[in-house]
Amino acid sequence: MKRKIVASMLLVSFGALSTLYMAHARKPFTKEEIELMNKELLELVKKGDELWHSPKLGTNGLTCANCHPDAAFSNPNTFPKFQPNLGKVATFREMVNWCITRPLEGKALPEDSEEMRALEAYAYYMYRGKKLMPGDNTKAHPPVKVKEGPGYP
Amino acid sequence: MERKGLTRRQFISASTKVGSALFTASALAPLTGVVDIVEAKTSKRSKLQDFRFVVIGDTHLYDIPNHRFDKTFQRAVQDINNMNPKPDFVIFIGDLGQFGKRSELEKGYRFLQQLKVPYRIVPGEHDWYLDMGEAWKQMFGNPFWSFDHKGVHFIGMNSILVRDYWTMRNMSPEERMNAIAELECHICGLWGVREEQLEWLERDVKKLRPDTPIVIITHSPLWDYYPRWNFQTEDAPQIRKILSKFEKVIAIHGHVHQVVFNKIGNMVSIGNLATAWPWPYPDVKLPYPDIVMHRVDPGDIYDGVGFMHVDLDKSFNGKAMYDVWADLLPPKVKQGVKL
Numbered sequence: 001m002k003r004k005i006v007a008s009m010l011l012v013s014f015g016a017l018s019t020l021y022m023a024h025a026r027k028p029f030t031k032e033e034i035e036l037m038n039k040e041l042l043e044l045v046k047k048g049d050e051l052w053h054s055p056k057l058g059t060n061g062l063t064c065a066n067c068h069p070d071a072a073f074s075n076p077n078t079f080p081k082f083q084p085n086l087g088k089v090a091t092f093r094e095m096v097n098w099c100i101t102r103p104l105e106g107k108a109l110p111e112d113s114e115e116m117r118a119l120e121a122y123a124y125y126m127y128r129g130k131k132l133m134p135g136d137n138t139k140a141h142p143p144v145k146v147k148e149g150p151g152y153p
Numbered sequence: 154m155e156r157k158g159l160t161r162r163q164f165i166s167a168s169t170k171v172g173s174a175l176f177t178a179s180a181l182a183p184l185t186g187v188v189d190i191v192e193a194k195t196s197k198r199s200k201l202q203d204f205r206f207v208v209i210g211d212t213h214l215y216d217i218p219n220h221r222f223d224k225t226f227q228r229a230v231q232d233i234n235n236m237n238p239k240p241d242f243v244i245f246i247g248d249l250g251q252f253g254k255r256s257e258l259e260k261g262y263r264f265l266q267q268l269k270v271p272y273r274i275v276p277g278e279h280d281w282y283l284d285m286g287e288a289w290k291q292m293f294g295n296p297f298w299s300f301d302h303k304g305v306h307f308i309g310m311n312s313i314l315v316r317d318y319w320t321m322r323n324m325s326p327e328e329r330m331n332a333i334a335e336l337e338c339h340i341c342g343l344w345g346v347r348e349e350q351l352e353w354l355e356r357d358v359k360k361l362r363p364d365t366p367i368v369i370i371t372h373s374p375l376w377d378y379y380p381r382w383n384f385q386t387e388d389a390p391q392i393r394k395i396l397s398k399f400e401k402v403i404a405i406h407g408h409v410h411q412v413v414f415n416k417i418g419n420m421v422s423i424g425n426l427a428t429a430w431p432w433p434y435p436d437v438k439l440p441y442p443d444i445v446m447h448r449v450d451p452g453d454i455y456d457g458v459g460f461m462h463v464d465l466d467k468s469f470n471g472k473a474m475y476d477v478w479a480d481l482l483p484p485k486v487k488q489g490v491k492l
Contacts, residue, residue, distance in 0.1 A: 053335055061217055062430075065335060067431070067433070068433070069335070072433045073433040085450070085451070085452050102451070102452055103452075140433060142436035143436075146339075146381055148339055
């Protein structure tokens with residue numbers, strides 16, 4: 001519901017702007033719009049954080065966080081890249097499903113599911129500001145340094 | 154050494170300068186104090202014998218039958234039982250279970266019973282915070298202890314004690330346990346051994362001579378590695394101070410699930426692998442960047458995990474060998490880490 005309100009608010013303002021400034025850049029988002037969009041994102045990040053630490057993705061009690069505390073070395077900034085264990089160039093979502101089906105012994109998530117989007121949101125948010133390096137298989141990449149709290153506002 | 158103000162090395166070097174011909178009991182007779190040192194030291198050191206012990210831990214058993222972590226733990230037990238030369242004993246370095254359940258600890262107890270040599274054990278946070286160590290203590294006794302073996306003084310401590318984070322939050326025992334079961338628990342605070350054990354440690358080592366070889370076992374590292382994941386012990390500085398009178402202290406810890414090494418003052422410190430899963434390296438500069446492990450294949454339950462054995466010689470030189478099943482170790486670590 002809330003998401004629909006945000007979306008329609010944004011649509012209305014985009015619509016109004018696009019007729020006024022057809023050939024020009026749009027007006028920057030207002031502070032309120034940015035706050036609303038961030039709030040939406042952080043809600044998904046929080047949901048992803050909960051899932052990341054939840055055994056319900058698998059069948060053997062393990063969670064993503066068993067091997068990736070603070071999303072460490074999930075390396076979302078390096079995807080897409082060739083994954084030897086998948087035998088192809090894989091997206092981050094495909095890698096998440098590999099982890100769910102192998103180490104966690106669970107069932108793959110539909111790649112466009114709310115759960116998958118949440119896991120992706122959490123991992124990427126923990127790597128905010130990090131260099132985008134698609135294809136990099138040379139090293140492990142650390143997430144943002146977290147001193148306290150879950151790692152996001 | 155401290156009380157006489159002369160180390161063995163200084164003494165030997167001084168006596169060499171005087172000349173070995175003069176270095177006789179009669180020449181030293183008036184200096185009875187010095188003679189005492191030499192004799193006492195010799196006798197202390199001569200008590201030392203070569204021996205091997207094993208360190209295993211972070212088995213994180215779940216209350217699920219035929220779990221993957223049962224397999225790695227049992228493989229390790231089998232390897233330990235087949236080891237040649239045989240270890241004199243095994244140290245279990247904490248986190249036997251995952252959620253502190255009696256059923257997990259009992260499964261672990263049964264696996265440990267399969268060892269053909271005796272074992273000593275310290276707790277990890279995963280063993281403790283469901284019932285505040287009740288089941289663990291019933292099964293394994295006091296969580297801190299010391300014993301002497303072939304001239305070496307072994308100390309084990311419970312390093313996972315935190316300040317109360319649950320009462321104010323009205324958490325159930327399960328919620329308390331689930332919170333600390335996350336490495337990045339951000340409400341749990343820093344771990345330590347706390348006052349009672351610091352006082353005990355002080356009493357325990359009070360009468361020991363400074364040349365006594367010391368091995369100290371804790372679940373968490375006795376140095377500030379990465380506090381966010383409790384790769385630390387809050388009162389480690391006090392522990393190191395109490396042990397600072399000794400010539401050499403070998404500290405062994407679990408919890409990090411990885412190959413890691415450090416030296417602080419008289420203490421060399423080495424981390425043990427888990428049999429369950431490996432942790433990534435935190436984003437800090439390692440004090441000994443050569444002593445690490447390779448990238449792990451997450452599709453192989455036997456990769457990135459293992460245990461360790463330590464060989465000690467008559468001069469208290471130690472060599473730690475990581476026992477692994479995959480191609481995990483760089484050549485330098487494969488040869489054994491000098492302790």
